[in-house]
Amino acid sequence: MADVWVQEKCYHCGEDCIEETIHFDEKAFCCQGCKTVYEILDANKLGQYYTLENAPGISQKDYSQGQKFAFLDHAEIADKLYDFQDANIKKVSLYIPAIHCSSCIWLLENLQQLQEGICHTSVQFLNKKLSITFNADKLNLRALAELLAGLGYAPEITLAESQNKKASPNRSLAVKIGLAGFCFGNTMLLSLPEYLDTDFSLADDYKSFFAYLNLLLALPVFFYAASDYIISAWKGLRHRFINIDIPIALGIFALFGRSTYEILSASGPGYMDSLCGLVFFLLIGKWYQSKTYQALSYDRDYASYFPVAVSKINDDKEQNIPLKDVQVGDQLIIRNQELIPADAILLKGAANIDYSFVSGEAVPVQKSSGDKLYAGGRQVGSSITVEVSKAVANSYLTELWNQDVFSKDKQVHLSSVVDVVSKYFTIAILCISFLTAVYWLVHDSSMLINTVTAVLIVACPCALALTLPFTFGHSMRALGKRGLYLKNTQAIELLSKISDIIFDKTGTITQSKPQQLKLRGTSLSTQEKELLRSAVQHSTHPLSKIIYQSLPDYLGLNICSFFEEIPGKGIHAIIGEHELYLGSESYLCGQSSGDTSTTRVYLKIDGVLKGYYEFDNLYRPGFSSLMHQLSGMYKRHLLSGDNDREKEKLAPYFEEMHFRQSPLDKLEYLKKLDSEGKTTLMLGDGLNDAGALKQSSIGIAVADNIYHFSPACDAILDAQKLKYLDRFLAFTQSSMRVIRGAFLFSFLYNLLGLSFAVSGMLTPLVAAILMPLSSVTVVGFITLAINVRARKLLPPA
């Protein structure tokens, strides 16, 4: 039978209209919510929203407003969120993860047409931030948040954000670069006569005029722009640790000291242009490295996920209280899609807890009154009342953050390439200066100061110092384009050195959503399928929804004369002359076989047990070939919080497998590997992996949506790109080889410079040519090499 049935797409959000199709204004909408947003925009002459991008809206299907933003009425909480407040004008910046296209920018910047009281709005697209200035007499923060949420742009306001205000953007690096660039340009111009002074002699007053101007221009560079390097070198010395900044600082001091001496004593023109150029190039390298992914958040702990306030029942009245005031024994109301903030006992209501956040497991768990609920679970369905049994910070999940590992910064116990190189480099430079000093002391002591400072100047590892920022910066961008977003550039070196890879199971190597659905038992006739579809369409249970979507749309829908949904058990429906039961084994068969290896939903039609639907985890595409690629090169471990029902299926892929691991077990396992001296890469997705991610040498959070819900980590990997992990790792190793090549390159330049310096022939002209030349060629070499390798080793962007 040919099906000439075209799937309609929602005009607002562009998704397929699956459950229902609403026609309005000759357009199709997938749900009431989408239609409402369209109506609001249309009525306010904001229809241009739909012309900028095709179907730019955010689906309103799963949206429920409820009391979600009621906590914003709390003055104490709201006050912490404002950037600025005057008598009645307030300014607030909100993080809105849904911002994704130019239509979003347009609509959010035209909000004042929609709501009186909004004075000005501006979007920062890359940070996904919206700044709103509004009149507090006409509008309060809660109404504002609800307006945004109603349009599909629900702001994410979390505990972490309300506690510590983000610092204003750091502009000092840009200022330093600008200043150094300005001074560099001008000192170059003022030094030009000196470069050309070989055959004509400049009048003395000009010479000293230019020299003093140079000195003046070099002052801000030395005291302000170069201060980071000097401070870093000083810190290194105090901790008896030789870093790359020590030879740089030595070079800067030598350049400035000798030049100042030459100028003040009128004995020479000095090297101020080289000093300014050096600092300018170094700062550019720093800036290039500091460009990271601003919109991504790598330091989230549980506070970022948990609500800012909860509804507490106080003398039969509902009250919003800040989360920090929640105490053991409090009765809380948890609504649809809200998180349980602390371990609690269910008092009443049909609890249907989605722990996907915690464990990655997508199928919600049903609980009945008296059951224990764990913090981090999300209620799906109607409201429930719970009694808090443990304080927020001491709950099963949140206790993880009380571990030592979270209180200190990650220890990089690898001897990083730079540190090794700079150590030997610095020692070598000091030895050469010393030998030069000895040689000239014996032969011609008037040359002593000249040559020693020249050695320090020329040895200043500018090209060497630029190698790392540029190689890492380029590599980081190449990886970011392909779905692996690193927190900082050190991650590249760590990735190139790992020996063990540890995978979490649910949500990391399995897909979090659409699950494989299999019917075991007798196959259903078209009529039976129709009955089943008619029954499940009334159910709000997630499993029913999955079954509903698996049944084809051409099946008709019949009217149920009776429908009942029993929480925790299943549904009972009468359609025409047929009776249908769908639910757990114990509900349908009276007893349970005890087989909990898979999630099952049993089906009984007219008293005959038809079999059961089995929900199976689906591995991410490309998983098996990825594991094949990784085998032999890395030791592969599996740490799953789940039971071991898939052990045999997974056995070929892993060398070590551990099931039923609690968040703490995972942390301990990583600690053990660490103590064995392994360099570990942990891949996880849920908050239960947070400890392991933190304890590992490098932790990567695998996320379906990189802007949402990723635990603290060193890198975020787009879940679709997990299959390329082997290529990413190979690329980082290749990047390290590029670094070694570039080091060799800059050493050669240094040798060349040293040969000038020790023989006392380093003129300002030679310095002015050699320094930029070496920097530019090394940076050019790196750019070329990394891009070629990225194209060869990485998947297409």
Add this chain to the structure above:
Amino acid sequence: MSAIFILIGISLLVALGFLGAFLWATYSGQYDDDYTPSVRILFDEPHSKNNQSNNK
């Protein structure tokens, strides 16, 4: 030849003016977001005439 002193003085003043402009632009936040303005500039002006109130 003393013209050179004056000229260099003036050229430095001009250059300092540009440096000042750069610092002003940085501190006023022009480089904080280098993407959104590129999209914003492409939007058409609203068609309706009743929005004289928000001419910022």
